Amino acid sequence: MSMRDGPTSADGGHVHLIFAGCSDRGHRQARQTAALAIEGGAHAIVFDSWDGGKENLALVEPMELVDYSDRDRARWSVRLEHSVSNGRLRTLARKWNTVTQGYLNWRLIRLDVKALARETQPVIITYCDEFAQTAAWHAARIWPTATIRNGQRQ
Amino acid sequence: MKPNQLLFIAFWFPPSRASGVYRALAVTNSFVEAGWKVTVVTTTSEFLEEEIGSIDDSLLSAIQPGVNVVRVPFSFHWNDPDLRQIGRFRGNFPILWKQLSDLWLRARDRVLGQLGSLTPNINEPYAAWIQPAVDAVSELDQQFDHIIATGNPYSTFEVARLVSANRDTAFSIDYRDPWTIDVFTGHRAQIPASTEAAERRIVDSASICVQVNKPIADAYRHKYPQNARKQMVVLNGFDPQSVDLAVAPYEGGPMRFGMLGTINDRWPLKPIFEAWADRRDEIHPASQLLLAGHLGYFARSSDSLRRVFPEDSDWFSFLGPIAKTDVAAFYSSLDVVIVPVPGSQMVTSGKIFEAMALGLPFICVQEEGGAARILSQEHPFSYGAEPNQASVGAAMIEAAGARRRQTLDQILRARAEMTKYDRSRTMQAMVRAVASVVVAQT
Numbered sequence: 001m002s003m004r005d006g007p008t009s010a011d012g013g014h015v016h017l018i019f020a021g022c023s024d025r026g027h028r029q030a031r032q033t034a035a036l037a038i039e040g041g042a043h044a045i046v047f048d049s050w051d052g053g054k055e056n057l058a059l060v061e062p063m064e065l066v067d068y069s070d071r072d073r074a075r076w077s078v079r080l081e082h083s084v085s086n087g088r089l090r091t092l093a094r095k096w097n098t099v100t101q102g103y104l105n106w107r108l109i110r111l112d113v114k115a116l117a118r119e120t121q122p123v124i125i126t127y128c129d130e131f132a133q134t135a136a137w138h139a140a141r142i143w144p145t146a147t148i149r150n151g152q153r154q
Numbered sequence: 155m156k157p158n159q160l161l162f163i164a165f166w167f168p169p170s171r172a173s174g175v176y177r178a179l180a181v182t183n184s185f186v187e188a189g190w191k192v193t194v195v196t197t198t199s200e201f202l203e204e205e206i207g208s209i210d211d212s213l214l215s216a217i218q219p220g221v222n223v224v225r226v227p228f229s230f231h232w233n234d235p236d237l238r239q240i241g242r243f244r245g246n247f248p249i250l251w252k253q254l255s256d257l258w259l260r261a262r263d264r265v266l267g268q269l270g271s272l273t274p275n276i277n278e279p280y281a282a283w284i285q286p287a288v289d290a291v292s293e294l295d296q297q298f299d300h301i302i303a304t305g306n307p308y309s310t311f312e313v314a315r316l317v318s319a320n321r322d323t324a325f326s327i328d329y330r331d332p333w334t335i336d337v338f339t340g341h342r343a344q345i346p347a348s349t350e351a352a353e354r355r356i357v358d359s360a361s362i363c364v365q366v367n368k369p370i371a372d373a374y375r376h377k378y379p380q381n382a383r384k385q386m387v388v389l390n391g392f393d394p395q396s397v398d399l400a401v402a403p404y405e406g407g408p409m410r411f412g413m414l415g416t417i418n419d420r421w422p423l424k425p426i427f428e429a430w431a432d433r434r435d436e437i438h439p440a441s442q443l444l445l446a447g448h449l450g451y452f453a454r455s456s457d458s459l460r461r462v463f464p465e466d467s468d469w470f471s472f473l474g475p476i477a478k479t480d481v482a483a484f485y486s487s488l489d490v491v492i493v494p495v496p497g498s499q500m501v502t503s504g505k506i507f508e509a510m511a512l513g514l515p516f517i518c519v520q521e522e523g524g525a526a527r528i529l530s531q532e533h534p535f536s537y538g539a540e541p542n543q544a545s546v547g548a549a550m551i552e553a554a555g556a557r558r559r560q561t562l563d564q565i566l567r568a569r570a571e572m573t574k575y576d577r578s579r580t581m582q583a584m585v586r587a588v589a590s591v592v593v594a595q596t
Contacts, residue, residue: 137248148237
C-alpha cells in the first residue's frame with residue numbers, strides 16, 4: 001500500500017514509525033518491533049525494502065507496510081550489480097550500493113514520509129539497520145519531538 | 155578475625171550465558187570457599203535479556219550464598235549517535251562516514267602511535283559502562299582488601315584501575331582472552347594505539363595479570379618485559395558438576411559422537427560433518443553425531459550458524475541448548491567427544507578440560523601446534539586432528555577403536571588423573587596469589 005492511501009491512527013493509539021532498511025536482520029527486527037508496538041496499543045507503520053519475507057511482515061496486523069523493494073531493485077546501480085559479469089565492475093557497483101543505499105532509499109520513500117507528516121505525528125521512530133539510519137535522520141528533522149530509537153540491538 | 159573483602163568486576167555474570175561466565179563464577183566461588191567476602195559488580199538482567207537476547211537462569215543457583223551482586227545498568231544504545239546532533243553528510247551517508255572516520259583514526263594512530271603520545275583511551279562499546287560502574291562502587295559502604303577485574307570486556311580493567319586509585323586498594327586483572335594481542339595470530343590486534351596505551355597503563359598499575367594459558371602469558375611477558383613478573387597462568391579447568399556421571403565401558407551397538415559448547419562461526423564444523431558422513435559406516439552404520447549448545451553468543455547469530463548444519467537425519471541431530479545442570483547427562487550419552495577449537499597457539503578452549511575429565515576418548519580438532527591439542531596430549535585417550543576431513547576422519551576411527559577397547563579401570567584412572575584440572579583446584583592459584591598481595595600490603 002502507499003502512504004497516500006491514508007495512514008491514520010484512527011483508534012487513538014500513538015504512531016510508531018519503523019524503518020526496516022533492506023537487510024535480513026533489519027527486516028526481522030522491524031517485525032519484532034512492530035509486533036511489540038501493536039501489542040502496546042500503538043499503530044505501526046513500517047517502511048521495508050527487504051526482498052523476500054513480506055508474508056512474515058504482513059502477518060503482523062494491523063501494521064501498515066510500505067514495501068519499496070521493487071523500486072529499490074529498479075535502481076540502475078542495483079541492476080548493474082546483478083547483471084554485470086565483470087567481477088571488478090560488480091564489486092565496484094556493490095561498494096557503491098553499500099555506501100549510497102541509505103540515501104538512495106530515502107529518496108525513494110521521502111514523498112511517502114512527507115505525506116505522512118501532514119497526517120500524523122509519530123511518537124517513536126525506530127531504524128532497524130544501518131541503511132535505515134538515513135531515513136531516520138530525515139524523519140528526526142521532520143518530527144522534532146519524536147523519540148528516535150536504534151532498533152538494531154533491541 | 156574479619157574475612158578479607160574482594161571486589162570483583164565481572165561484566166558477564168549469571169544469568170548471562172556468555173562463555174566467560176563460568177570462569178567468573180569459578181573465581182567468585184573459589185574466593186568464597188577460601189573464606190573471602192565477595193562483592194561482584196556486573197550488568198543487569200534487563201540488558202542481557204533485551205539487548206544480548208539470551209540468559210540462563212539456571213546459572214544463578216551456582217553463585218555461592220553470601221555473594222553480594224551489584225548490578226549496574228548498561229545499554230548499547232548509550233553509544234548510538236543522537237541523530238538530531240549529527241551533520242548532513244553523516245546523516246545521509248552513515249556508512250561512508252564510518253568508513254572515512256575509521257580511515258582517519260587508523261592514519262592518526264599510525265602517526266601518533268609511533269610517537270607514543272596518545273592519550274590512553276578504551277575503544278570498545280562497553281566503555282560507556284566504566285563511569286557508572288565506578289560510581290556504583292563509590293556508593294558502597296565497604297572497605298575492600300583487593301579488587302579483581304575479568305575481561306573481556308576490558309572496560310572492567312579500567313573500572314578496577316579507577317576504583318583502585320580512588321580507594322587506594324591494589325587490583326589484579328584476569329584476561330580470559332588477550333586484549334591487544336590477536337589470539338588467532340599472536341600479532342598485535344587491530345586496535346587503536348590509544349587502547350594499547352590504556353592497557354599499558356592498567357598493566358603498569360596492576361598487581362597481578364592472570365592469563366588462561368602459558369602461550370598468552372609468554373606473549374604478554376614479551377610485550378611488557380618490565381611487568382613480566384606480574385604474569386601468571388590460571389587454567390580454566392572444568393566444572394566437576396559437568397562431568398559427574400556414571401561411566402561404563404562400551405557395550406556394543408551404534409556409537410554416539412557428540413560436541414557441546416557455544417557454537418560459533420570459527421568452529422571447524424565443516425570437516426567434522428564431512429568426515430562423519432564419510433567414515434560413520436566404518437564405526438557402525440547406525441552411529442550418530444550429536445551437536446548441542448547455543449548458536450552464538452547473541453540471539454541474532456543463530457540463523458547464519460544453522461545454515462552450515464546438515465539436515466537432522468539418522469546420522470546427525472542438533473539438540474539445541476543444554477542447561478548447565480544437564481551437561482553431565484549429555485556427556486553420559488556419548489561414546490566419543492569431539493572438541494572443535496579454532497585458532498592455534500594461544501587458544502585452549504574451556505571445553506577441552508571437560509572432555510579430558512570424562513575419561514572417554516575425545517578428538518580435539520585444531521591446527522597442529524594448537525594450545526588445546528598440546529594440552530590434551532597428556533590424556534591417554536586423546537586424539538588430535540587437523541581441521542580437514544581426512545585428519546578428522548582418521549581420528550574418528552582411532553577414537554572409536556579406543557572406545558571399544560577401553561576398560562572401566564582405564565576410564566576411572568583417566569578421570570582420576572585429570573582431577574588436577576578441577577576448576578576449584580586451578581582457581582586456588584589465583585586465590586593464593588591475591589592473598590599474598592594482601593599480606594604483603596598489610
